[in-house]
Amino acid sequence: MKHILRAVFLLVVALVVVACGTAVTPVFEEPDEEAVVEAESQVLEVAVQPTETPIPPTSTPEPTAIPATEVPTEAPTEEPTVAPSDPLVRLIASRDAANGEALFNQMYSELGFACATCHHVAVPENLIGPTMLNIREIAATRVEGEIAERYLYNSIVNPNDYIVEGFVEGVMPANWTDVLTDPEIYDIIAYLLTLEEDA
Numbered sequence: 290m291k292h293i294l295r296a297v298f299l300l301v302v303a304l305v306v307v308a309c310g311t312a313v314t315p316v317f318e319e320p321d322e323e324a325v326v327e328a329e330s331q332v333l334e335v336a337v338q339p340t341e342t343p344i345p346p347t348s349t350p351e352p353t354a355i356p357a358t359e360v361p362t363e364a365p366t367e368e369p370t371v372a373p374s375d376p377l378v379r380l381i382a383s384r385d386a387a388n389g390e391a392l393f394n395q396m397y398s399e400l401g402f403a404c405a406t407c408h409h410v411a412v413p414e415n416l417i418g419p420t421m422l423n424i425r426e427i428a429a430t431r432v433e434g435e436i437a438e439r440y441l442y443n444s445i446v447n448p449n450d451y452i453v454e455g456f457v458e459g460v461m462p463a464n465w466t467d468v469l470t471d472p473e474i475y476d477i478i479a480y481l482l483t484l485e486e487d488a
């Protein structure tokens with residue numbers, strides 16, 4: 290009897306162990322796999338994001354720092370070299386002032402005027418138009434940022450762009466380019482720049 294009872298007891302124990310073993314293992318396996326997959330994907334997301342964000346902050350300061358160092362080195366070297374080498378200044382300095390004087394006094398029958406009809410050259414008084422005496426100095430102050438040479442050229446070619454205070458628009462003929470070439474206008478400007486009061 291004892292043998293039979295022992296055998297039955299062992300059987301029961303074996304069944305319980307088998308039953309527990311089969312019942313317990315599937316419960317543990319299922320959540321484990323999901324948890325591992327989830328945990329892995331979270332680890333991948335977390336690992337990818339921090340490596341991407343640090344790159345833009347380190348790359349953006351570099352391009353902004355480069356132009357900041359380039360600008361101050363270029364700006365001071367350009368400004369002083371442009372003004373003295375203005376091509377119009379050099380061009381007019383090379384022109385024939387004596388021919389300009391002749392052209393200034395010449396009567397243009399198409400227009401019915403000479404420049405000298407309306408402009409004094411030797412006295413500070415105005416005629417129909419303002420005097421040309423000391424015009425080099427005066428012309429440099431007329432339009433802000435405009436050198437005398439350019440102001441004088443514009444005053445002859447487009448006289449209505451700037452009207453001298455106290456004078457009326459439309460009195461000075463605006464069609465001088467019909468009777469004068471550009472080189473002739475440069476000669477006249479070269480002459481006007483010589484009109485300075487004797488000290």
Ligand code: HEC
Pocket residue numbers: 393402403404405406407408417418419420427428431441444445448449451452453456457458459460461462465477
């Ligand atoms: C019919 C009269 C008349 C004739 C001709 C004339 N001008 Fe004038 N000019 C004027 C008047 C008026 C002004 C002032 C109004 C203005 O700014 O346009 C003037 C202004 C000027 C100025 C600007 C002077 C200043 O103080 O800023 C210049 C330079 C000038 N004339 C040059 C000439 C030259 C060069 C010619 C010949 C090619 C000429 N003018 C022919 C009447 C004349």
